[in-house]
Amino acid sequence: xxxxxxxxxxxxxxxxxxxxxxxxxxxxxxxxxxxxxxxxxxxxxxxxxxxxxxxxxxxxxxxxxxxxxxxxxxxxxxxxxxxxxxxxxxxxxxxx
Amino acid sequence: xxxxxxxxxxxxxxxxxxxxxxxxxxxxxxxxxxxxxxxxxxxxxxxxxxxxxxxxxxxxxxxxxxxxxxxxxxxxxxxxxxxxxxxxxxxxxxxxxxxxxxxxxxxxxxxxxxxxxxxxxxxxxxxxxxxxxxxxxxxxxxxxxxxxxxxxxxxxxxxxxxxxxxxxxxxxxxxxxxxxxxxxxxxxxxxxxxxxxxxxxxxxxxxxxxxxxxxxxxxxxxxxxxxxxxxxxxxxxxxxxxxxxxxxxxxxxxxxxxxxxxxxxxxxxxxxxxxxxxxxxxxxxxxxxxxxxxxxxxxxxxxxxxxxxxxxxxxxxxxxxxxxxxxxxxxxxxxxxxxxxxxxxxxxxxxxxxxxxxxxxxxxxxxxxxxxxxxxxxxxxxxxxxxxxxxxxxxxxxxxxxxxxxxxxxxxxxxxxxxxxxxxxxxxxxxxxxxxxxxxxxxxxxxxxxxxxxxxxxxxxxxxxxxxxxxxxxxxxxxxxxxxxxxxxxxxxxxxxxxxxxxxxxxxxxxxxxxxxxxxxxxxxxxxxxxxxxxxxxxxxxxxxxxxxxxxxxxxxxxxxxxxxxxxxxxxxxxxxxxxxxxxxxxxxxxxxxxxxxxxxxxxxxxxxxxxxxxxxxxxxxxxxxxxxxxxxxxxxxxxxxxxxxxxxxxxxxxxxxxxxxxx
Numbered sequence: 001x002x003x004x005x006x007x008x009x010x011x012x013x014x015x016x017x018x019x020x021x022x023x024x025x026x027x028x029x030x031x032x033x034x035x036x037x038x039x040x041x042x043x044x045x046x047x048x049x050x051x052x053x054x055x056x057x058x059x060x061x062x063x064x065x066x067x068x069x070x071x072x073x074x075x076x077x078x079x080x081x082x083x084x085x086x087x088x089x090x091x092x093x094x095x096x
Numbered sequence: 097x098x099x100x101x102x103x104x105x106x107x108x109x110x111x112x113x114x115x116x117x118x119x120x121x122x123x124x125x126x127x128x129x130x131x132x133x134x135x136x137x138x139x140x141x142x143x144x145x146x147x148x149x150x151x152x153x154x155x156x157x158x159x160x161x162x163x164x165x166x167x168x169x170x171x172x173x174x175x176x177x178x179x180x181x182x183x184x185x186x187x188x189x190x191x192x193x194x195x196x197x198x199x200x201x202x203x204x205x206x207x208x209x210x211x212x213x214x215x216x217x218x219x220x221x222x223x224x225x226x227x228x229x230x231x232x233x234x235x236x237x238x239x240x241x242x243x244x245x246x247x248x249x250x251x252x253x254x255x256x257x258x259x260x261x262x263x264x265x266x267x268x269x270x271x272x273x274x275x276x277x278x279x280x281x282x283x284x285x286x287x288x289x290x291x292x293x294x295x296x297x298x299x300x301x302x303x304x305x306x307x308x309x310x311x312x313x314x315x316x317x318x319x320x321x322x323x324x325x326x327x328x329x330x331x332x333x334x335x336x337x338x339x340x341x342x343x344x345x346x347x348x349x350x351x352x353x354x355x356x357x358x359x360x361x362x363x364x365x366x367x368x369x370x371x372x373x374x375x376x377x378x379x380x381x382x383x384x385x386x387x388x389x390x391x392x393x394x395x396x397x398x399x400x401x402x403x404x405x406x407x408x409x410x411x412x413x414x415x416x417x418x419x420x421x422x423x424x425x426x427x428x429x430x431x432x433x434x435x436x437x438x439x440x441x442x443x444x445x446x447x448x449x450x451x452x453x454x455x456x457x458x459x460x461x462x463x464x465x466x467x468x469x470x471x472x473x474x475x476x477x478x479x480x481x482x483x484x485x486x487x488x489x490x491x492x493x494x495x496x497x498x499x500x501x502x503x504x505x506x507x508x509x510x511x512x513x514x515x516x517x518x519x520x521x522x523x524x525x526x527x528x529x530x531x532x533x534x535x536x537x538x539x540x541x542x543x544x545x546x547x548x549x550x551x552x553x554x555x556x557x558x559x560x561x562x563x564x565x566x567x568x569x570x571x572x573x574x575x576x577x578x579x580x581x582x583x584x585x586x587x588x589x590x591x592x593x594x595x596x597x598x599x600x601x602x603x604x605x606x607x608x609x610x611x612x613x614x615x616x617x618x619x620x621x622x623x624x625x626x627x628x629x630x631x632x633x634x635x636x637x638x639x640x641x642x643x644x645x646x647x648x649x650x651x652x653x654x655x656x657x658x659x660x661x662x663x664x665x666x667x668x669x670x671x672x673x674x675x676x677x678x679x680x681x682x683x684x685x686x687x688x689x690x691x692x693x694x695x696x697x698x699x700x701x702x703x704x705x706x707x708x709x710x711x712x713x714x715x716x717x718x719x720x721x722x723x724x725x726x727x728x729x730x731x732x733x734x735x736x737x738x739x740x741x742x743x744x745x746x747x748x749x750x751x752x753x754x755x756x757x758x759x760x
Contacts, residue, residue: 027379028342028345028346028378028379029379058276059382061306061335063335063339065358065359066284066333066335066336066339066356066358066359066362067283067284068284068285068286068333068335070278070281070286085355087339089335089338089339089379090338090376090379090381090382091305091306091376091382092305092306092334092338092374092376092377092382092383092386093303093304093305093306093374093376093382093383093384094303094304094374094375094376094383094384094385094386094455094457094458095300095302095303095304095384095385095386095454095455095456095457095458096303096384096385096404096454096455096457
């Protein structure tokens with residue numbers, strides 16, 4: 001169940017060491033580290049995380065500093081720093 | 097009579113303008129004048145839409161009854177507020193008079209005037225009694241305070257929007273593609289097309305997802321911004337509840353909580369915190385039910401509001417965990433918040449005027465939040481510290497009058513209007529960008545005009561700074577005579593060389609400057625000598641010079657015979673002097689041919705330059721009238737067309753011919 005402390009998942013990067021930063025993506029149970037370029041859309045990160053966790057991208061919400069993150073955002077647009085965390089929350093629905 | 101009603105009675109002495117003036121102190125934006133009772137949240141209309149809200153027992157999904165219409169004559173927008181009507185048999189309970197689904201038709205925006213008048217007249221005194229509360233302000237620019245007694249308000253919007261843009265939303269706006277694309281993105285929430293389309297559905301598809309509820313609460317917060325600022329209220333998104341739940345579940349402390357500094361910063365200094373709760377916070381499922389927690393940080397109490405609290409208590413554990421997480425994040429004392437479960441809460445189904453809604457908990461959370469905010473607004477007039485209790489304890493099934501279908505319609509309208517507003521803002525932004533581009537273009541045009549003016553003044557002056565390398569580089573041997581000619585004027589005027597490339601101009605300008613030369617044949621000799629020295633550095637045999645002068649004389653005579661044929665012929669006059677360089681090549685025909693070709697090239701280049709300058713001037717003039725005015729103010733920008741007389745002047749002067757002939 002718990003993959004906490006799992007080895008870093010290095011995302012294939014495009015070179016340019018200084019343009020990269022490490023981002024931790026975590027839900028309640030798992031933590032996955034990604035190394036992505038600052039200008040890379042977070043959609044790639046989201047898809048990679050969902051693939052790894054077996055979740056549908058539509059069923060989860062990625063939050064940064066309490067704000068929902070769009071797939072078209074990138075670390076630069078969110079002013080993310082190295083080591084920042086993206087939180088993953090399950091979508092919520094209610095009616096009854 | 098309930099406490100809520102009593103409080104309203106106390107307020108009757110206050111006018112609506114007093115209320116508006118009071119809350120304008122806390123918000124710079126305009127307020128609409130419509131008022132409603134805090135005890136009648138569901139009947140409260142959307143000011144931006146004037147939506148028909150009918151507690152329809154049949155509860156078919158209502159379509160919007162657009163109230164923003166445009167006067168075809170004045171082009172001004174009108175907000176048509178369809179008044180409420182109440183069942184005369186029950187003073188406290190309001191019922192719809194017209195509860196037909198046809199009344200909600202989307203395209204039926206122009207309701208029958210007769211019906212409007214009738215329904216207006218049916219508004220009884222109970223409505224006017226409830227006009228002492230607050231209505232949400234409109235978030236559409238240009239709305240102004242209006243008389244609440246009118247059902248139709250003429251509102252002049254800013255004239256910067258085109259009539260097309262200001263028209264009611266298009267079909268793509270009201271019926272977007274049912275996919276996961278973002279329909280509306282706010283600062284802290286977003287909603288997809290699919291969620292937007294599901295808002296008004298009453299079946300299982302109408303269950304509110306987090307995006308829908310968060311956007312609805314965000315828009316609600318915008319409408320009640322004055323009250324929120326006054327009471328230091330924070331309306332959280334559902335994600336905060338998830339985070340708080342996780343904080344308590346994982347027992348985060350110290351360093352772990354530093355990761356949530358952003359959330360903590362948002363909560364600091366807030367008196368009231370509204371947090372929607374979902375039973376799917378544990379992540380095992382997407383959840384099934386929405387509830388609400390209202391935390392009073394000053395009184396140290398957390399009020400749990402559940403629309404199914406009478407028959408379902410399992411969600412209280414999740415709410416308690418969220419409250420614990422809040423305590424941990426905000427460093428609240430170990431005794432923590434007093435957790436109160438509000439029992440006196442209407443049931444989402446039993447007390448719902450819409451009995452066919454299969455997912456009313458989302459609309460209920462929105463509606464109860466709106467109800468509390470409105471109640472706090474009324475309490476603000478009395479300066480009551482117990483605003484929540486006064487506002488909330490007045491809730492009963494009749495005053496609350498929950499109608500999930502109407503609430504869905506209200507949310508749908510708010511989201512659509514917000515999207516519409518964003519589109520209009522985008523258009524305005526594009527317009528401003530276009531204006532900026534015009535300004536930049538204007539600046540460029542001004543710079544070009546200034547540069548052209550500088551060039552023109554340079555052309556009028558003798559070309560002093562060009563040593564004439566260009567012709568020498570191109571045709572070294574053959575261009576030297578031209579250089580020589582320029583240097584003649586130099587020797588006479590004591591100035592530097594003329595530009596060889598502008599040899600024609602050199603000669604053209606010479607008569608103006610060297611008019612004394614016309615009779616000064618004696619000066620020709622020193623020029624000849626000077627020229628001979630400058631050409632090659634070696635002495636030129638006298639016989640060669642004689643030959644050159646003879647040839648030159650013949651050429652000049654030929655040129656004189658062609659005089660007056662065309663302006664281009666004036667270049668021939670300069671060419672007539674060229675044969676004196678024959679000494680270098682010995683081939684006068686070749687020299688003439690090359691010289692003529694070069695002259696024609698120069699003329700063509702000159703024509704191109706003139707044409708481009710005239711085009712530039714035309715472009716400047718057609719681009720903006722301001723540019724035209726300023727260019728006129730600077731003058732001479734249109735000179736390319738006025739420069740042509742210049743060669744004419746040179747053409748009429750023939751002293752160079754006589755001068756050349758006098759060399760004989």
